Amino acid sequence: MLDDLKELYQEVILDHSKHPRNFGKITPCSHEGHGYNPLCGDTINVYLELDEKEHITDITFDGKGCAISTASASMMTDVIKGKSVSDANTLFEDFRSLATGEHENINAGEDTERLMILAGVKQFPMRVKCATLPWHAMHTALLGKTEISTE
């Protein structure tokens, strides 16, 4: 039993959930997105700062979430920071397809391993939305919208 759980709550995930990176708010920021999960009432807000070349110079998050969504947000911000908008959107697609089980593998260079770890959530279908919530919020922000609900 604990094995299955350890697959979901790997050390790195527990660590990110207990000590989230990039937690906080950027004010003012160029883009922000708010993810809301009506199933559990969780909210993840993502704040981004872009330079004129469409590079993400800074990204942070705040809100209330479970260990999975918090760790996902934390790991996402680590991965995304410094990327271009178009790379961020590709990573969003990659991660979404991994987590929903659409694809088994992705090639995201050095980020592959971290994304694969997070994607362990696909063994727990009811938790997939927790993991993708911050990604949707980020994606929405980059689209210039602000709010997204996942169900």
Added chain:
Amino acid sequence: MLDDLKELYQEVILDHSKHPRNFGKITPCSHEGHGYNPLCGDTINVYLELDEKEHITDITFDGKGCAISTASASMMTDVIKGKSVSDANTLFEDFRSLATGEHENINAGEDTERLMILAGVKQFPMRVKCATLPWHAMHTALLGKTEISTE
């Protein structure tokens, strides 16, 4: 099989359905009632003439109905004609309770036999309303209302 049916469609009932007594309309009349069965779309109208002593001096019916409702109307008008309003209402109650199986027997004097024959319908639950439709129309007319729907 035919035995069961013969119980419902006794000779006397078939006879009344083919040659209904008191068929027609009294115009003008002192009371009238319209019975409508939304299940089959049948209508039975009952017309009554009362004297000042609340005796039913005349009663007729018309409308569209199945063999059971037509025979019931025909036999009912035969039975009711000449009765007092209060006797008519008692007979209504007697017949209703017989046909719905509430009572096994009634004592309606010389009319008992005819009512019992009609009440054979209780073996056919879906047809009880056919038999009681004209009686409801008559009862409604005596109450001074005009329309009744049975379902």
Added chain:
Amino acid sequence: MNEMTSFDVEKIRRDFPIFNETVHGKRLTFLDSGASAQKPTVVLDAVRDAYSHTYANVHRGVHYLSQRSTELYEGARETIRAHMNAGSLDEIIFTKGTTEAINLVAQSFGQMEFQPGDEIILSYLEHHSNIVPWQLIAERTGAIVKAVPINQDGEFLLEEFSKMLTDKTKIVAVTHVSNAIGTVVPVKEIIDMAHAKGVRVLIDGSQAIPHMKVDVQALDADFYVFTGHKVFGPTGIGVLYAKNELLEKMPPYQGGGDMINRVTFEKTTFATGHSKFEAGTPPIVQAIGLGVAIDYVNSVGLDNIAVHEQSLLSYATEQISAINNVAIIGQAKHKAAIVSFTIDGIHPHDIGTIVDQAGVAVRVGHHCAQPLMDFYDVPSTVRASFAMYNNREDVDALVASINMVQEFFR
């Protein structure tokens, strides 16, 4: 499931436990599938299994049973989406039945669209469930209900329809197949004509889905509804297909659990997609059963079913027409396997009671289509409606029982 290569009605009959029953000691001749169809063992097993192995409420749980139950429920949605060829799962809404589905559209679409004087076009072939909901919303909004006439054979008059379509028309709601007399309505033509004027169309597929392949995208239907119990599924379940572009704009119909995004006493926001229209705990196990029923139909093959039923229809029409004093009501060129008839001088209710004693189950009455009865100037008819499990023996039993009725009332 793969489609059977050859259609064997006796094999199919064995899939339906009801045919082990006798009625008044007689063989059951069930010719009332138009009112509701019998259920194959696979559906009964699926219902029982869902309750005894994987039951829990859906959507809101992270535990195993809830997850399994949700997978089965959402799996049924996918089965139905694929069967109707809907473009997306969001377009498949589970309802209690056709009646609820039409009420939902009438209220929600009507509330959004109807202005005083706007017109709703129905036809004389409609079931009450595709009339009364429109009358209720018409009364509330000041819209007007109109009905496309039919000819004496019971055929929808496309030319009249074309004249009735005006700038005031907001929706056309017509049946795909008449439940009372079997007419197959030219819905593709109707949809094309309506769309040419920018008018939305709802198709009531209650009597079509059990008998023919329906592709909502090929039809380009805006709304397509059907009821589970007529397609060999459980009672208490139905389906509304609606185009996403419409669902997105339509206001919610019922409020409750699962259809919300966020609830406060000050302001409530709603979910999107099918969720917005599925308030409260849905008919979970009924949806699962319906999915299995659709799989069963596909395993038999709708083409096979259609061929078999049409051959029964020809045989029955031929046999019944040959009986004296019997008139078949509704003789459309395109007909589903439904034969509605009257016998001179004998009331349908008496016929129903007498043939029942011979084990023959037919429907007698107005078939929830009083305007159609009024058109033919009859209060009611006798209706024999066929499904995949009927055979020629059923037709023979019906004919014998009609003869018996005439004997009886001679």
Added chain:
Amino acid sequence: MNEMTSFDVEKIRRDFPIFNETVHGKRLTFLDSGASAQKPTVVLDAVRDAYSHTYANVHRGVHYLSQRSTELYEGARETIRAHMNAGSLDEIIFTKGTTEAINLVAQSFGQMEFQPGDEIILSYLEHHSNIVPWQLIAERTGAIVKAVPINQDGEFLLEEFSKMLTDKTKIVAVTHVSNAIGTVVPVKEIIDMAHAKGVRVLIDGSQAIPHMKVDVQALDADFYVFTGHKVFGPTGIGVLYAKNELLEKMPPYQGGGDMINRVTFEKTTFATGHSKFEAGTPPIVQAIGLGVAIDYVNSVGLDNIAVHEQSLLSYATEQISAINNVAIIGQAKHKAAIVSFTIDGIHPHDIGTIVDQAGVAVRVGHHCAQPLMDFYDVPSTVRASFAMYNNREDVDALVASINMVQEFFR
């Protein structure tokens, strides 16, 4: 059925086939009956029998199967009437569930009664299904929704309620038992207070009917609703009890088959009694199954059930309170067997996933009661809800799994 003389939970568990299942290889500890209850074999048998021996559509047929099906369906109505002690069969309306029942009342009663500025009184304990339908009709009519506050223990504040009742109040709609935290609401007092001002009252009995005897006439409730799947019955069925005097005046909710008197395109008249509110083919077999479920509950005995559940509640409360870092939300003096709690620093969703691996099924989330969650300032809780088939082993398994969670996140 006669009431069992002694209550034997192990015997009861054997009546429920789900308890033969294992979850992730573990014994199933099912503590999610508040979301939906498991089904006894007698209900599964009744459902299967209804489909395989006596199935046909109801009401409209004169043939044998239709007559038997109608007898069973209407027999279920009588079972439920007797169980709730309603005065007449006309007052028992079958719906899809609680949610549909409340929407029906909100729309039909609301359309008849609500004027701009009128007030609808709810409480902070309500399920979304008893909030959103009122918001929808309020928006349409200009009425205003107000909510009676609770204290920190989760108790309904009668005194506040009394102040909120004014000349503008048109209806009070409150839950009998809170699904999220178990509070038993003093509905008799609420009804008496409202009636003293001539105000009608709807009671949401979804969480009461499985656990306590309800007598609608003794309560003098105007409307009383519940859902079948929480009282060991099938999904897709619910009940609305409403006083005849109200039903007679209320306009129909949905239009369709069976609820009409006469239909023409010019004018349609409606049936009376429960028929007016049961449009279309009803959930026939689900109603039959619900009747059998109610018989089963009565055979066990609601008094026995209440005693058993209260003893489980005490044991669970004691055990859970004793765990460090755990806070029970909702400590009303009168509580049904529901324990809602949070663990410091660990999110309910993570708890749900982890205890599930131990075979423990609890609900995590807002329990469709977001205003109540807002009151307690938590996004969600973990809820263990008990039914007649739970035992002390279930409590022990829950406690062990909570300890495991804390271990895991240490």
